[in-house]
Amino acid sequence: xxxxxxxxxxxxxxTAPTQSRNTQLVAxxxxxxxxxxxxxxxxxxxxxxxxxxxxxCTWLMDGAEKIVFEPIEAAETITFEDFRKRYDSQEWCEAxxxxxxxxxxxxSEHHRRLVDKIKTLKPMLLIRKGKRIAIVPSGSDAxxxxxxxxxxxxx
Numbered sequence: 001x002x003x004x005x006x007x008x009x010x011x012x013x014x015t016a017p018t019q020s021r022n023t024q025l026v027a028x029x030x031x032x033x034x035x036x037x038x039x040x041x042x043x044x045x046x047x048x049x050x051x052x053x054x055x056x057c058t059w060l061m062d063g064a065e066k067i068v069f070e071p072i073e074a075a076e077t078i079t080f081e082d083f084r085k086r087y088d089s090q091e092w093c094e095a096x097x098x099x100x101x102x103x104x105x106x107x108s109e110h111h112r113r114l115v116d117k118i119k120t121l122k123p124m125l126l127i128r129k130g131k132r133i134a135i136v137p138s139g140s141d142a143x144x145x146x147x148x149x150x151x152x153x154x155x
Contacts, residue, residue, distance in 0.1 A: 007037040008063030017044050017057040018115045024107075026059045027114055029067065031106035037062045044118070045126040045135055055123065070098040129155060 012020045026034075037060040047054045078086075086092045086101045093102040125138045125148070134155045137144035 005037050005062055006064035008061045010059040010061060012057045014055055015057065016055070017042075017118045020057050022057065022059060023114055023118070024111055026061065027111035028103075028107040029061060030110045031103060032069070033065070033067045035062045035065050036060060042118070043135070044121060044123040046123045046138065047126040047128070056126070072096075072099050127152070127155070 010022045010026060012022045017023055030036075041060040043056075043058045045056050045058075047056070083101060086096075086099075087105050093099075093105050096102055122138050122144075124135045127134045127136065132155065134151055136148040136151050139145070
């Protein structure tokens with residue numbers, strides 16, 4: 001993260017990140033020129049509360065990054081087949097980067113890539129002790145267990 005970065009937190013609770021509207025929002029922002037605030041801009045945690053587990057999905061976006069939309073030349077009316085041809089054509093979208101069809105395709109592709117990446121990740125465990133918070137691996141494999149025990153030993 002660069003010094004002076006303005007972080008905008010986008011958070012959703014009790015929704016899997018693959019189903020979260022915020023994941024769609026982040027994908028649309030990325031397709032439009034938005035950027036993450038940091039390399040580790042995503043977290044998915046589960047906290048065991050007396051009322052049951054609470055899952056929280058958090059994205060960190062650069063809130064000061066400007067997103068610029070340039071208008072297309074003129075309004076137009078197209079058929080569904082024309083829409084489909086444009087949407088399916090990477091070449092057409094690259095030649096017309098400011099057209100709404102290009103934005104929709106880019107947002108869809110960013111969303112698919114985010115969801116594909118999220119599916120490879122396990123949620124982390126969020127543990128509170130007074131005002132202190134620890135986020136530790138949730139896996140039962142040896143590496144996750146060792147890391148969790150090491151963190152919790154000093155917690």
